[in-house]
Amino acid sequence: xxxxxxxxxxxxxxxxxxxxxxxxxxxxxxxxxxxxxxxxxxxxxxxxxxxxxxxxxxxxxxxxxxxxxxxxxxxxxxxxxxxxxxxxxxxxxxxxxxxxxxxxxxxxxxxxxxxxxxxxxxxxxxxxxxxxxxxxxxxxxxxxxxxxxxxxxxxxxxxxxxxxxxxxxxxxxxxxxxxxxxxxxxxxxxxxxxxxxxxxxxxxxxxxxxxxxxxxxxxxxxxxxxxxxxxxxxxxxxxxxxxxxxxxxxxxxxxxxxxxxxxxxxxxxxxxxxxxxxxxxxxxxxxxxxxxxxxxxxxxxxxxxxxxxxxxxxxxxxxxxxxxxxxxxxxxxxxxxxxxxxxxxxxxxxxxxxxxxxxxxxxxxxxxxxx
Amino acid sequence: xxxxxxxxxxxxxxxxxxxxxxxxxxxxxxxxxxxxxxxxxxxxxxxxxxxxxxxxxxxxxxxxxxxxxxxxxxxxxxxxxxxxxxxxxxxxxxxxxxxxxxxxxxxxxxxxxxxxxxxxxxxxxxxxxxxxxxxxxxxxxxxxxxxxxxxxxxxxxxxxxxxxxxxxxxxxxxxxxxxxxxxxxxxxxxxxxxxxxxxxxxxxxxxxxxxxxxxxxxxxxxxxxxxxxxxxxxxxxxxxxxxxxxxxxxxxxxxxxxxxxxxxxxxxxxxxxxxxxxxxxxxxxxxxxxxxxxxxxxxx
Numbered sequence: 032x033x034x035x036x037x038x039x040x041x042x043x044x045x046x047x048x049x050x051x052x053x054x055x056x057x058x059x060x061x062x063x064x065x066x067x068x069x070x071x072x073x074x075x076x077x078x079x080x081x082x083x084x085x086x087x088x089x090x091x092x093x094x095x096x097x098x099x100x101x102x103x104x105x106x107x108x109x110x111x112x113x114x115x116x117x118x119x120x121x122x123x124x125x126x127x128x129x130x131x132x133x134x135x136x137x138x139x140x141x142x143x144x145x146x147x148x149x150x151x152x153x154x155x156x157x158x159x160x161x162x163x164x165x166x167x168x169x170x171x172x173x174x175x176x177x178x179x180x181x182x183x184x185x186x187x188x189x190x191x192x193x194x195x196x197x198x199x200x201x202x203x204x205x206x207x208x209x210x211x212x213x214x215x216x217x218x219x220x221x222x223x224x225x226x227x228x229x230x231x232x233x234x235x236x237x238x239x240x241x242x243x244x245x246x247x248x249x250x251x252x253x254x255x256x257x258x259x260x261x262x263x264x265x266x267x268x269x270x271x272x273x274x275x276x277x278x279x280x281x282x283x284x285x286x287x288x289x290x291x292x293x294x295x296x297x298x299x300x301x302x303x304x305x306x307x308x309x310x311x312x313x314x315x316x317x318x319x320x321x322x323x324x325x326x327x328x329x330x331x332x333x334x335x336x337x338x339x340x341x342x343x344x345x346x347x348x349x350x351x352x353x354x355x356x357x358x359x360x361x362x363x364x365x366x367x368x369x370x371x372x373x374x375x376x377x378x379x380x381x382x383x384x385x386x387x388x389x390x391x392x393x394x395x396x397x398x399x400x401x402x
Numbered sequence: 403x404x405x406x407x408x409x410x411x412x413x414x415x416x417x418x419x420x421x422x423x424x425x426x427x428x429x430x431x432x433x434x435x436x437x438x439x440x441x442x443x444x445x446x447x448x449x450x451x452x453x454x455x456x457x458x459x460x461x462x463x464x465x466x467x468x469x470x471x472x473x474x475x476x477x478x479x480x481x482x483x484x485x486x487x488x489x490x491x492x493x494x495x496x497x498x499x500x501x502x503x504x505x506x507x508x509x510x511x512x513x514x515x516x517x518x519x520x521x522x523x524x525x526x527x528x529x530x531x532x533x534x535x536x537x538x539x540x541x542x543x544x545x546x547x548x549x550x551x552x553x554x555x556x557x558x559x560x561x562x563x564x565x566x567x568x569x570x571x572x573x574x575x576x577x578x579x580x581x582x583x584x585x586x587x588x589x590x591x592x593x594x595x596x597x598x599x600x601x602x603x604x605x606x607x608x609x610x611x612x613x614x615x616x617x618x619x620x621x622x623x624x625x626x627x628x629x630x631x632x633x634x635x636x637x638x639x640x641x642x643x644x645x646x647x648x649x650x651x652x653x654x655x656x657x658x659x660x661x662x663x664x665x666x667x668x669x670x671x672x673x674x675x676x677x678x679x680x681x682x683x684x685x686x687x688x689x690x691x692x693x694x695x696x697x698x699x700x701x702x
Contacts (some may be wrong), residue, residue: 091649141598163600181589188614197611247595264656 051186078118078303082255082287083140088113090135090148094362108361111311112149114388117255122288124283124302126295126334130359132311133291137257139328141175142145142166142288144384152257173200174248178260180240181268182234190243191228194218217246220283222276245276262297270294274301295338299323304394307331310369311361313388317395327397328355329374368399376401435589438671438690444683452498458688463464463649473664482668486658494676496649501680504561504634504644508568509626515569516576519617521611523577524584535581538574546629547636564643569634576622585613617695624691628684635677651677673690 090110095101111134117123125133139146143160151158153169161169164357177183184193193205194214204210215225221242232240241261248256258277260268280286292298298305299319306316310361315328326332333354340346356373359365365372371381380400388398420550432439451458460480475482481490499592523534541549553567587593596606637643640653647655654673662669 085518138594143594143597167600173598175595175598177591177595179591183595185592185596185610185614187616188609196601200601200605244595251599292501 033160049169054370065091075344075382078121081116081118081120082119082214083116083289084152085113085136085140086152088136088139088151089147090132090139090144091147094124099402102150105362108311108364110139110146111361111364113308113311113313115306115313115316117289118285119254120285121303122290124298124305125289125291125308126293126298126305126309128293128334130358130361131308132361133308134259135258136291136308137175137291141173141257141381143168159333167201171197171203172253173257174251174253175257175259176241176261177246179264180244181232181264182238183244184240184247184398187233188231190232190235193243194228194234194247194250196246200211201251208327213250214246217249218243220249220280221246222272238265238273241269241273241275245273245280249280252284256291257289257291258321259291260293261290263292263294270297277301278296295323295335310364312369312398313396314370314398315396316388321375321395325395327391327395327402328370328399329376415679435693437686438693439509441683441686441688441690443452443594444679446685447681448498448502448680448683451495452574453504455495455499459489459495460675461489463488463492463496463561465489472669474494481672482666484654484669485662485666490654490672493649493654494651494672497498497651497673497676498680499643500561500648500650501590501631501677502633504565504568505627505630505684508565508572508630508634509623511565512569512572512630513576513619513623513626516573516578516622517580517615518571520577520580521584521607521615522597523606524581524601525587525611527588531581535578538577541571542578544571550633550637551640551642554637559642559645561644564637567578567637569629572626572630576619579618579622580615581623583618587611587614589596620623621688621692621695624684624688628681628688632677646648651680 084300087108089108089112091106093103093106094105094107096104112242113132113136115123125136126131135144138144140151140153140158142161145161149159153173156169158166158169183189188196189212191214194211194217198204198210200215204213210230216227218225218227223246224238225244226237227235230241231255235243242379244261261277262273265273270396277288278301281288290298290302302319304317305319307314307322307328309330313328314324317325317327317333322331323335326335336351337353338348342364353373354373359369359372365382367383368374368377368381368386374381378401386398386400388396390396391402465488467483468481470479470487470575472485473479473483475485479489481494483489484493519534523531543553549571550567551568554563557563557566584648593606593610596610601610633651634643634650635655638650639656641656642651646657651673655677657668657669
């Protein structure tokens with residue numbers, strides 16, 4: 032086994048080092064990352080208190096046939112039994128290709144979807160068992176930033192109303208004047224002019240709208256924010272600004288993020304820990320640097336290897352480790368390890384046994400029986 | 403970066419808020435929607451006639467005069483008189499009041515109820531939506547006039563009952579159209595954002611969904627006014643709508659058409675022209691409103 036693995040391991044090392052270079056692209060703020068990274072390492076031990084604890088979360092969407100009397104013919108297993116926790120103050124990255132269930136996971140935590148089974152324990156309360164009324168006070172503490180800044184703001188409402196509405200519903204500010212003042216404050220915090228509050232979303236650019244989305248999420252002083260691909264729809268220069276804003280806000284208000292993304296360089300820059308999902312399952316979970324420098328699961332390795340290097344001469348010479356085949360349908364996922372049909376190191380065992388999600392070294396969890 | 407984009411937005415903002423003189427806007431509308439403008443002119447004329455009826459009419463519309471029974475149009479009675487000697491011009495001008503009152507009230511109430519029910523149906527979805535839509539299907543399987551007749555048969559005649567009778571068949575028609583728009587809106591992330599914030603269902607429906615389905619709603623209202631006028635005239639003609647001596651176009655037709663079609667055709671012709679013109683005007687105007695508000699339906 033060890034000889035079989037030695038080659039990929041060597042490849043892994045070189046592959047892992049390279050994405051680090053992407054962080055020094057001109058798009059990012061040049062001086063900040065080093066200082067931030069230092070701060071992150073120093074701050075590591077302080078994440079001791081668990082804020083969110085997800086246990087055996089499953090979200091199966093029924094596939095129905097027949098218009099009048101719908102009949103369930105199959106289930107799309109969008110999320111199929113995942114476990115993770117998020118510590119207070121940390122940023123957990125959730126990555127994976129399209130359709131792997133990362134957004135659904137976020138929606139389940141937000142209770143926008145009722146999970147099929149599993150527990151979502153938030154600060155001692157199981158969200159999966161709360162009714163609408165019991166959930167309401169928690170909704171103030173959990174906020175969300177959406178991917179598309181164009182469709183996440185109501186086009187018929189002024190920016191000021193969009194930001195003050197959550198405060199009004201959750202009654203966090205005593206009166207309209209206080210709410211207005213806070214909206215102005217938040218716009219300024221998010222790098223917008225307070226006079227934008229009298230405008231409509233269509234009068235703003237994508238980056239400005241995303242800042243409004245962030246201001247709306249912050250308006251009720253939450254402690255946990257789910258960023259669902261919050262920067263994916265923005266162009267690179269705006270992305271960098273919004274990421275830095277999210278980072279500054281995290282430090283200023285002591286926020287916890289679940290950062291759902293597919294851009295690995297962004298995840299590496301922002302997150303403390305990273306979880307990798309594949310076809311509704313979690314395949315690897317580790318500290319950010321550990322995962323990027325020493326990925327264990329073959330899927331993670333392939334994912335990291337797919338990140339292009341912004342130097343054409345190196346990129347042209349590099350040998351890509353491309354995973355073969357297509358992502359299987361979540362309606363009928365492969366038996367055993369869901370990744371086995373595409374896995375370079377799969378053995379017969381993988382077709383039968385579901386690999387255990389186990390801790391191979393402190394804080395580094397992998398779902399692969401061949402490691 | 404922030405400064406340049408801000409400047410751009412500023413410029414766009416200026417451009418948007420820059421009010422153009424009224425005649426320029428009007429001229430553009432006439433050029434782009436010539437038929438719609440004609441419709442608007444007819445509608446405006448009707449509203450003018452209804453509002454200033456007491457000033458415009460030469461005689462009392464309900465005044466009988468046996469000396470002037472069935473007078474053909476002349477200088478004294480511009481459109482002639484009916485079998486009771488009532489001035490037809492005065493009755494047609496006052497008839498515009500009845501038609502507009504019934505038309506607007508029924509179209510507005512019917513569309514608004516349809517709007518709220520349609521959005522609610524789309525928002526709640528599932529079983530509620532399924533059952534609600536089947537009820538709407540049942541209501542829609544009756545032609546407008548049959549359902550209105552049934553309602554009048556239950557409630558009796560009179561202007562309020564006529565309005566109720568016309569309103570009810572409009573509800574499912576509007577609810578159906580609004581629901582289809584609302585279904586699309588329900589999936590847009592700002593509704594998710596509202597739900598994730600724990601807003602009440604009423605707030606999400608009224609504040610976040612209803613304002614975003616205003617275009618189909620306004621289209622339905624303008625389209626319904628013409629239909630409501632026609633329906634009111636039909637009910638009155640059948641003797642189940644507005645009752646004598648209130649001046650109403652359908653009622654005037656009923657009084658004149660059968661007995662005097664040959665001997666005194668003007669008794670039936672003028673109210674008929676008034677009904678056609680009114681419905682024609684509202685339909686043209688409604689089409690123009692639809693073209694302006696819903697670019698997807700615009701035929702190039």
